[in-house]
Amino acid sequence: MADRNDVSLFARAWVVASPLLERVGLADSRRRLVADLHGTVVEVGAGSGVTFEHYPPEVTRVVAVEPDPHLRAHALRYAAGAPVRVEVVDTVAEALPLADGEADAVVFGLVLCTVPDVAAALAEARRVLAPDGELRLLEHVRADGALGRVADRIAPVWSRVGGGCRPNRDTARRLDEAGFDVSGLRTSPFPPVFPLTPMLTGSARPRSPGRSPGPQ
Numbered sequence: 001m002a003d004r005n006d007v008s009l010f011a012r013a014w015v016v017a018s019p020l021l022e023r024v025g026l027a028d029s030r031r032r033l034v035a036d037l038h039g040t041v042v043e044v045g046a047g048s049g050v051t052f053e054h055y056p057p058e059v060t061r062v063v064a065v066e067p068d069p070h071l072r073a074h075a076l077r078y079a080a081g082a083p084v085r086v087e088v089v090d091t092v093a094e095a096l097p098l099a100d101g102e103a104d105a106v107v108f109g110l111v112l113c114t115v116p117d118v119a120a121a122l123a124e125a126r127r128v129l130a131p132d133g134e135l136r137l138l139e140h141v142r143a144d145g146a147l148g149r150v151a152d153r154i155a156p157v158w159s160r161v162g163g164g165c166r167p168n169r170d171t172a173r174r175l176d177e178a179g180f181d182v183s184g185l186r187t188s189p190f191p192p193v194f195p196l197t198p199m200l201t202g203s204a205r206p207r208s209p210g211r212s213p214g215p216q
């Protein structure tokens with residue numbers, strides 16, 4: 001895992017990079033990420049808050065979790081100008097500040113690559129989701145074939161300079177193992193920038209109790 005100095009260097013770089021990424025196409029991806037949501041939404045690892053402007057008016061409350069102080073300060077600024085109510089909270093994915101079943105949706109955008117304990121983060125997401133709630137995802141994942149093997153090789157260095165980001169996580173498998181139905185997710189080669197591709201996007205809902213993991 002990256003040390004404190006690396007993470008804050010990354011945070012400074014991300015504040016500059018994230019609005020630029022919006023301009024080269026990520027804005028559309030983020031809009032789709034939160035499109036048609038309603039009610040109470042948890043945005044995990046909100047970063048500098050660039051997604052806030054895309055929430056539709058049917059969302060009544062966004063609880064934006066962000067552990068990094070530098071990014072959180074920027075998120076607070078974006079929250080003040082957001083079209084919906086946004087509360088920015090200092091905590092982590094592994095300890096969400098909501099009661100069981102309180103959230104209509106949990107949003108993960110470019111964050112499951114970074115959280116240290118993916119299983120704990122997904123268990124927390126599942127705990128706070130309402131029975132008919134959903135996860136929304138925009139996550140870069142390990143590529144198949146040679147690119148995946150390169151991602152495996154560069155992962156230690158990439159993680160060190162990228163604030164803990166792992167370019168080779170099999171996030172769909174982790175979701176499946178955590179009890180989510182992954183049939184509503186797809187991977188696409190956008191952005192065409194290795195190792196931030198392919199991108200896993202879409203919606204995943206908790207599987208009904210008793211249904212086993214794997215292809216349904």
Ligand SMILES: C[S@@+](CC[C@H](N)C(=O)[O-])C[C@H]1O[C@@H](n2cnc3c(N)ncnc32)[C@H](O)[C@@H]1O
Binds near residue numbers: 018045048049109117
């Ligand atoms: C690549 S940035 C993405 C930020 C934002 N979601 C975006 O799309 O611009 C990764 C984010 O994950 C956050 N993060 C890292 N570990 C985390 C954890 N355990 N729980 C919640 N967020 C975490 C970082 O602070 C950072 O904001």
